[in-house]
Amino acid sequence: MLYAILCYDSEDVVGSWTKQEEDAAMAKLAVVEQKLAREGRLGPVARLLPTTAATTVRKGREPLVIDGPFAETKEQLLGFFVVDCSTLEEAIEAARDLARASSSAGAYEIRPLAVFKPGGNVT
Amino acid sequence: MTDLAWIDAALTSARPQALGALLRYFRDLDTAEEAFQEACLRALSNWPRNGPPRDPAAWLIFVGRNVAIDHVRRRGRQEALPADEILSDLDDAEAALAERLDGSHYRDDILRLLFICCHPDLPATQQIALALRIVSGLTVKQIARAFLVSESAMEQRITRAKGRIAAADVPFEAPGAAERAERLAAVAAMIYLVFNEGYSANDGPDGIRAPLCDEAIRLARLLLRLFPGEPEIMGLTALLLLQHARTPARFDANGSIVLLEDQDRGLWDRKMIAEGLALIDKAMRHKRRGPYQVQAAIAALHARAARAQDTDWAQIDMLYAALETLQPSPVVTLNRAVAVAKVRGPAAALAMIEPLAPRLSGYFYFFGVKGALLLQLGRTEEARVAFDQAIARANSAAEAAHIRLHLDRLMKDGAPAGDAKASS
Numbered sequence: 169m170l171y172a173i174l175c176y177d178s179e180d181v182v183g184s185w186t187k188q189e190e191d192a193a194m195a196k197l198a199v200v201e202q203k204l205a206r207e208g209r210l211g212p213v214a215r216l217l218p219t220t221a222a223t224t225v226r227k228g229r230e231p232l233v234i235d236g237p238f239a240e241t242k243e244q245l246l247g248f249f250v251v252d253c254s255t256l257e258e259a260i261e262a263a264r265d266l267a268r269a270s271s272s273a274g275a276y277e278i279r280p281l282a283v284f285k286p287g288g289n290v291t
Numbered sequence: 292m293t294d295l296a297w298i299d300a301a302l303t304s305a306r307p308q309a310l311g312a313l314l315r316y317f318r319d320l321d322t323a324e325e326a327f328q329e330a331c332l333r334a335l336s337n338w339p340r341n342g343p344p345r346d347p348a349a350w351l352i353f354v355g356r357n358v359a360i361d362h363v364r365r366r367g368r369q370e371a372l373p374a375d376e377i378l379s380d381l382d383d384a385e386a387a388l389a390e391r392l393d394g395s396h397y398r399d400d401i402l403r404l405l406f407i408c409c410h411p412d413l414p415a416t417q418q419i420a421l422a423l424r425i426v427s428g429l430t431v432k433q434i435a436r437a438f439l440v441s442e443s444a445m446e447q448r449i450t451r452a453k454g455r456i457a458a459a460d461v462p463f464e465a466p467g468a469a470e471r472a473e474r475l476a477a478v479a480a481m482i483y484l485v486f487n488e489g490y491s492a493n494d495g496p497d498g499i500r501a502p503l504c505d506e507a508i509r510l511a512r513l514l515l516r517l518f519p520g521e522p523e524i525m526g527l528t529a530l531l532l533l534q535h536a537r538t539p540a541r542f543d544a545n546g547s548i549v550l551l552e553d554q555d556r557g558l559w560d561r562k563m564i565a566e567g568l569a570l571i572d573k574a575m576r577h578k579r580r581g582p583y584q585v586q587a588a589i590a591a592l593h594a595r596a597a598r599a600q601d602t603d604w605a606q607i608d609m610l611y612a613a614l615e616t617l618q619p620s621p622v623v624t625l626n627r628a629v630a631v632a633k634v635r636g637p638a639a640a641l642a643m644i645e646p647l648a649p650r651l652s653g654y655f656y657f658f659g660v661k662g663a664l665l666l667q668l669g670r671t672e673e674a675r676v677a678f679d680q681a682i683a684r685a686n687s688a689a690e691a692a693h694i695r696l697h698l699d700r701l702m703k704d705g706a707p708a709g710d711a712k713a714s715s
Contacts, residue, residue, distance in 0.1 A: 184304055217566045220512045220528065221570050
């Protein structure tokens with residue numbers, strides 16, 4: 169059985185860490201990651217850039233592109249895709265395609281990644 | 292992370308919102324600051340014991356307001372009654388004690404704080420100092436260090452700024468749409484100045500002024516959160532991120548300047564670049580061009596080039612041409628000439644900058660570029676003169692040393708030594 173573990177925290181607080189604080193925090197997480205990886209249980213790990221860099225594609229007859237992060241509280245996070253794009257426009261195009269193919273309401277929030285470790289020894 | 296480090300980070304990030312709300316209640320900067328300070332002290336003793344609150348800003352506003360009301364009451368018993376408008380405000384404040392912060396208040400509170408710091412009556416130096424003190428919460432000592440002035444001089448500067456604001460009778464209502472747009476531009480300009488103070492300091496990678504760059508980025512993100520659909524604010528944030536990403540590569544181990552084309556691009560901060568590129572792409576979709584966006588687009592072209600020789604100079608030339616119409620200035624033309632030299636050769640670039648001489652006669656960079664172009668054209672004697680003029684106008688030892696390097700090479704073999712252009 170695969171589980172996703174999602175991280176929530178104040179981006180203001182995390183964003184104001186000094187380099188030392190940041191490195192110390194990441195080093196502690198890395199220990200846990202390495203343990204999981206040794207056991208062959210770690211899949212992809214990603215860290216997102218701040219919500220100020222986010223764009224949202226709202227599903228609808230014609231998908232609507234909105235500046236800023238996904239802000240609704242009545243909808244829940246159901247899944248995510250990681251796509252390789254050379255520009256934001258390409259990412260928006262991918263999200264639009266997904267929105268057109270999707271049979272439900274909701275939105276896709278597009279966030280650039282700060283860190284991506286593919287992992288990949290889990291199936 | 293220790294408790295203390297966490298609390299410190301939480302207080303810093305809650306500061307604009309909490310102080311902005313306290314200013315709304317008390318309508319006096321000093322009272323609001325005192326209330327915030329007092330709330331922070333209580334947080335330091337309370338949070339480690341009871342754990343961090345869910346919403347640190349709301350906690351600080353609540354506590355800060357109660358503390359200040361308490362003070363006013365106590366003083367009221369000893370002294371004359373406080374002014375009527377303060378009293379009635381306090382009644383309102385007490386009635387709304389449990390009020391939750393809604394989105395519009397949040398936005399207006401922070402904006403008011405930023406607008407006050409960027410009040411048109413204040414000269415730019417005072418705006419920056421005040422914003423760093425009030426919004427960012429840097430200590431006077433830290434700000435003084437960053438501006439290379441004494442602590443007492445900085446204290447004076449901030450006191451004078453506060454005095455002017457008090458005298459200017461700043462309205463505490465949220466400004467109307469037209470005024471808001473105007474003041475927004477002033478806030479953006481202030482943030483850009485803060486960044487440049489840190490960036491152009493040229494005092495090496497560990498320079499004491501470097502934190503100003505981080506602070507400017509933090510302020511830009513704050514502004515972007517208030518105006519998520521404003522392309523120029525996206526452009527400004529992107530510009531700061533894309534420039535700051537190069538900081539680790541701008542100086543070598545000896546503290547000497549490394550030119551953009553000689554920089555080890557592996558040292559550039561990829562996270563900042565990714566964020567900056569996403570922001571400039573987002574801004575461009577609005578098709579409402581502005582100077583920050585154009586400058587960010589130029590920085591993005593540098594960031595996208597894996598090697599210096601991959602740089603799309605023709606596109607950069609076009610973007611500088613656009614910037615010349617949006618924001619005409621001899622410095623913009625000078626920067627454009629660097630791109631022109633790459634696309635159409637040094638003679639075309641030299642012809643472009645020669646008319647700028649009267650207006651840039653005191654500018655280090657002008658003579659550096661001129662010398663480099665002359666050198667490429669094989670006019671070594673004239674190049675030597677230009678480099679000498681550049682050294683005489685250098686703003687820092689690193690700038691002078693950089694030009695001296697070219698001169699030394701000229702003296703040694705009289706051969707062209709590459710070019711001294713393209714700012715780092």
